[in-house]
Amino acid sequence: MTLLRRAEKVGRKYQNPVPTAVGGPGLIFRLLPRLMFGKEERVPRRPLGPFRTDPSVYATAPVGGLRITWIGHSSTLVEIDGVRILIDPVWDQRASPFSWIGPSRFFAPPLLLEELPRLDAVLVSHDHFDHLGAETVHRLARLPSTALARWVTSLGVGRILSRFGVRPDRTTEMDWTDTLSIAGEGGATCEITSVPSRHFSGRSLLNRFETLWASFVLRGAGTAEWPGHKVYYGADSGWWEGFAEIGAAHGPFDLTMLEIGAFNELWRQIHLGPDGAVRAFRALGGAGLMMPIHWGLFDLALHAWRQPMQRLLEIADADSEDLKLWAPEPGLPTEVVPGVEVRSKWWR
Secondary structure (H helix, E strand, O other), rough: OOOOOOOOOEEEEEOOOOOOOOOOOOOOHHHHHHHHOOOOOOOOOOOOOOOOHHHHHHHHOOOEEEEEEEEEEEEEEEEEEOEEEEEOOOOOOOOOOOOOOOOOOOOOOOOOOOOOOOOEEEOOOOOOOOOHHHHHHHOOOOOOOOOOOOEEEEEEOOOHHOHHHHHOOHHHEEOOOEEEEEOHHHHOEEEEEOOOOOOOOOOOOOOOOHHHHHOOEEOOOOOOOOOOEEEOOOOOOOOOHHHHHHHHHHHOOOOOOOOOOOOOHHHOOOOOOHHHHHHHHHHOOOOOEEEEEOOOOOOOOOOOHHHHHHHHHHHHHOOOOOOOOOOOOOOOOOOOOOOEEEEEEOOO
16 A cells, blocks of 8 residues: 555544654653753854845746755745745744744844745645744735745645635645645746655644644746756655655655754654655655755754754765765755755854
């Protein structure tokens, strides 16, 4: 039986595609000693940046058809074959339900929300605070750049977006295996396909699993000037055997975006870390470039803030299969060129 199937619910709770343990409230007591007395540099000792996006870049289409602006963590502006998609927008100061406490940004957003170009879609993978910023959505929903945009998200998350000001008629909720076509200017199109991931949802301890989580495949239509591109956005996921099926069904990918941060062995079933990300990249087909995401902006685990990238580089440099990394500076619109690595040293 295929692992790529529609989501199942037991009562009000969505189920993972494979059996998965998610830590409960007692986990904090196991972590408390390291949170209080650990010596890792979990937050940068010196200010980072400032990073600055030149918004005039967006007046010109990417030469090769695929350009990425990494805003930080998982927030990313993807320009793919004439279609613009903003993924998991978080401009909020904190990845938290509170404005006064919780993980705070390591650097300011490199691009003001008001400077965003016209968007064709806003994609929200799931409802966690580091992927769905309440203040961000509240402001973004009222900007001219999203006036015609389709808000695309997972089952149940539309209610949250509506609460923050997104019009329900502009929102499409997706189940795993659903595909939606997004139109750009001049007849450009991009297909978004929701695929299963191994994670969970909830904006409090009381509503876990009541909305769906997902990863996504973006498939551009291409033009006479360039072939259509394919991007895999992993969002949040632990390792599972479904990566191979996703690669076989939807790959090969030009760019594979996989999380490397916020990892710990205690929650390895719902996050990858650097080693798991490389394993997932191989399972997905190992083609194209691997882009590390979900790191370098918020303190969401026990490791030093640089550790995920340091470990990923160790793996890549020792890799006998020539793993090619694509890790641009925050806020720098960067074209994806086949076979050409990007290894920015901003984090050093």
